[in-house]
Amino acid sequence: MTRPPRTTRLAPSPTGALHLGNARTFLANWLLARQAGWRIVLRIEDIDGPRIKSGAADQALDDLRWLGLDWDEGPVFQTSRLRLYRQAIDRLLRDKLVYPCICSRREVELAASAPHAEDGSAVYPGTCRGRFATLEDAARLSGRPPALRFAVGPGPVAVHDEFRGTWSCDPARELGDFVIAKGDGTPAYQLAVVVDDADMGITDVLRGDDLLDSAPRQMLLYRALGLGQRIPRYYHLPLVVGPDGRRLAKRHGDTRLAHYRGRGVSAGRIVALLARWLGMEAGEEAAPADLIQRFDLSAVPRSVVVMDASAERFLLGR
Ligand code: GLU
Numbered sequence: 001m002t003r004p005p006r007t008t009r010l011a012p013s014p015t016g017a018l019h020l021g022n023a024r025t026f027l028a029n030w031l032l033a034r035q036a037g038w039r040i041v042l043r044i045e046d047i048d049g050p051r052i053k054s055g056a057a058d059q060a061l062d063d064l065r066w067l068g069l070d071w072d073e074g075p076v077f078q079t080s081r082l083r084l085y086r087q088a089i090d091r092l093l094r095d096k097l098v099y100p101c102i103c104s105r106r107e108v109e110l111a112a113s114a115p116h117a118e119d120g121s122a123v124y125p126g127t128c129r130g131r132f133a134t135l136e137d138a139a140r141l142s143g144r145p146p147a148l149r150f151a152v153g154p155g156p157v158a159v160h161d162e163f164r165g166t167w168s169c170d171p172a173r174e175l176g177d178f179v180i181a182k183g184d185g186t187p188a189y190q191l192a193v194v195v196d197d198a199d200m201g202i203t204d205v206l207r208g209d210d211l212l213d214s215a216p217r218q219m220l221l222y223r224a225l226g227l228g229q230r231i232p233r234y235y236h237l238p239l240v241v242g243p244d245g246r247r248l249a250k251r252h253g254d255t256r257l258a259h260y261r262g263r264g265v266s267a268g269r270i271v272a273l274l275a276r277w278l279g280m281e282a283g284e285e286a287a288p289a290d291l292i293q294r295f296d297l298s299a300v301p302r303s304v305v306v307m308d309a310s311a312e313r314f315l316l317g318r
Pocket of ligand 1: 013193206
């Protein structure tokens with residue numbers, strides 16, 4: 001019997017243009033995949049309602065192609081897969097693994113987004129756990145449809161991370177019950193990612209370590225959905241930060257690829273910088289395809305990479 005090929009995904013969220021930090025993670029993912037002969041699916045994570053910016057999906061695809069990255073399947077848009085998420089939500093409801101929650105909208109929205117807060121989100125205190133017999137009871141009390149939270153069971157989860165090594169976490173104590181669907185029925189990031197990764201046969205997930213805490217949550221969801229055999233291999237890479245040590249963002253100035261592109265910086269120049277940030281010597285210009293054989297995951301820096309003035313000078317050729 002032939003085994004299905006190993007498969008990974010590039011999964012941009014169209015919440016803004018790609019910046020150097022995202023681009024570095026995508027390049028690492030692509031190099032690892034192309035070196036090992038894995039299939040690559042391009043998935044646009046566009047269910048995060050209010051944060052989605054129109055045109056950002058096209059821009060992300062264009063930026064990735066411009067850099068010289070490609071993929072074997074997609075783009076697949078999460079918004080075209082709502083039926084699959086609904087089935088998973090219904091199954092979790094049926095199995096009583098989730099419960100209605102009417103806690104403040106802001107808290108639910110925060111929890112429903114890819115958890116990008118730098119300090120991580122607060123542990124949900126369990127206010128609504130065991131509080132309502134039915135969804136209708138919860139809706140009656142709050143006057144609107146409730147969100148759904150996954151009831152995290154006690155005990156440790158061991159996360160095998162191919163980059164960081166194995167670590168253990170006690171999700172009930174450290175992370176708490178998390179939202180899997182908003183009141184309007186929109187699936188939350190954690191649920192959509194697990195449903196998609198399982199359905200698409202994703203075997204290897206490489207992403208920024210801002211999503212480190214998502215791994216144990218997602219493992220719990222795989223198991224709850226009877227998909228424990230499909231838990232992927234995880235690789236969480238440290239992020240690119242600004243000179244102040246905080247995650248690269250607008251406050252550090254414009255580090256979007258589009259910005260450098262507009263200033264005449266070549267894709268090769270950017271790839272050379274990203275490659276350097278991945279522990280490779282890539283000269284002044286490089287194409288992703290030329291780096292495939294040289295990429296070495298064990299040479300990727302173990303700590304954050306700083307986008308500083310010398311990186312900016314390198315890009316602008318000054
Ligand atoms: N779409 C997420 C992001 O851009 C990545 C999610 C994931 O890799 O699990 O941060």
